[in-house]
Amino acid sequence: xxxxxxxxxxxxxxxxxxxxxxxxxxxxxxxxxxxxxxxxxxxxxxxxxxxxxxxxxxxxxxxxxxxxxxxxxxxxxxxxxxxxxxxxxxxxxxxxxxxxxxxxxxxxxxxxx
Amino acid sequence: xxxxxxxxxxxxxxxxxxxxxxxxxxxxxxxxxxxxxxxxxxxxxxxxxxxxxxxxxxxxxxxxxxxxxxxxxxxxxxxxxxxxxxxxxxxxxxxxxxxxxxxxxxxxxxxx
Numbered sequence: 001x002x003x004x005x006x007x008x009x010x011x012x013x014x015x016x017x018x019x020x021x022x023x024x025x026x027x028x029x030x031x032x033x034x035x036x037x038x039x040x041x042x043x044x045x046x047x048x049x050x051x052x053x054x055x056x057x058x059x060x061x062x063x064x065x066x067x068x069x070x071x072x073x074x075x076x077x078x079x080x081x082x083x084x085x086x087x088x089x090x091x092x093x094x095x096x097x098x099x100x101x102x103x104x105x106x107x108x109x110x111x112x113x
Numbered sequence: 114x115x116x117x118x119x120x121x122x123x124x125x126x127x128x129x130x131x132x133x134x135x136x137x138x139x140x141x142x143x144x145x146x147x148x149x150x151x152x153x154x155x156x157x158x159x160x161x162x163x164x165x166x167x168x169x170x171x172x173x174x175x176x177x178x179x180x181x182x183x184x185x186x187x188x189x190x191x192x193x194x195x196x197x198x199x200x201x202x203x204x205x206x207x208x209x210x211x212x213x214x215x216x217x218x219x220x221x222x223x224x225x
Contacts, residue, residue, distance in 0.1 A: 004156070033212060042217035043157075043202065055211065091156055098211060102149075104156025 002026075004105035006092050012111045018080040021108045023092030024073055031095040033102070034067055034077050038088045049075065082112045115140045117203050119216035126193055126223050134188040134219045136177075136203035144205040146170075146179055146186040147213065151200040160188075160201070193223045 005024040013019055025032050033048040047057040052069045060067070064083070069075040079086055089107045120135040138144065145164045149157040161170035166181035175190045186203060203216040 031211065043215040045212050045214075048212050050211070093156070099145075101147075101159040101162070102157075102213060104158070106154065106156050 004092055004094050004103050006090075006105035006108050008108060009106065010109045010111075012113065013082055014113055015083055016081045017112075018078065019082045019086075019110060019112075021077040021090050021092075021110070023075045023077070023105060025075070025092070025094030026096075026103055027073065029094035029096050029100075029103070031097075032069060032075050033093040033095075034075070035091040035093065036088045037091060037107070043091075046077070079110075082110075084112045086110060087112050115144065115205060115207060115214045117205055117214055117216035119201075119203050119219050122200075122218070122220035124219060124221045126221070128195055128223055128225055129192045130223075132188070132190040132193045132197075132221070134201055134203075134221070136186045136188065136216060138184050138186065138203070138205050140184075140205055140207055142207045144207045146177070147204040147206075148175070148177055148186070148188050149202040149204060149215075151202065151218070153199075157202060193221070195223045195225055197221060198223045 007022045034046040036044045046059045047067045049069045067077045089109050091104050091107045093102045093104045095102050116139045118137050147162045148160040150160045151157045161172040163170040163179035169178045177186050177188045200218045200220045202218045204213040206213045
């Protein structure tokens, strides 16, 4: 079991550029979550999917953020255009079922200059 | 709504000291409660959990008891090690929800 795989590990970009973060959940997991972690706000849930369908995106901060899950083994989080306040660590996590533990990837550290 | 409040860190302890990290919660219904641990440069990992009142979760010498009367789930360890240095997150999920609500995390530093 390779765990949840996120790429890239680090991303540095200039304000206004498009950023795409990628996630491969654990095979067989039906739920996928995107979280953002900052010192000020801690861990914030952005969006989650069940069986590739977005269920709750109320945590997505603005229309600049979008997430997709085209199939059970891949999800993307896109920010367009990026801003310095988007700098954070973005985590993807997956879970097999409602009562199963959450498995996190190692995160993508995004820096927008 | 649901929320979790953790004690502010950082917490600095000497090796073999006793650890307590406080966690209280507000929830509708009957939540399940969790502690997750985050080591530097990594994602969060489940440390322990409790699904109903008076349950005690335990793992790697850590334990926490689900106290409904005080809406608390404090994390304890009798003798910490340097390798326990990490950030600890308290979290909950209710039966009507599918996503965990996390506290802000408490940083623990254990010195030799």
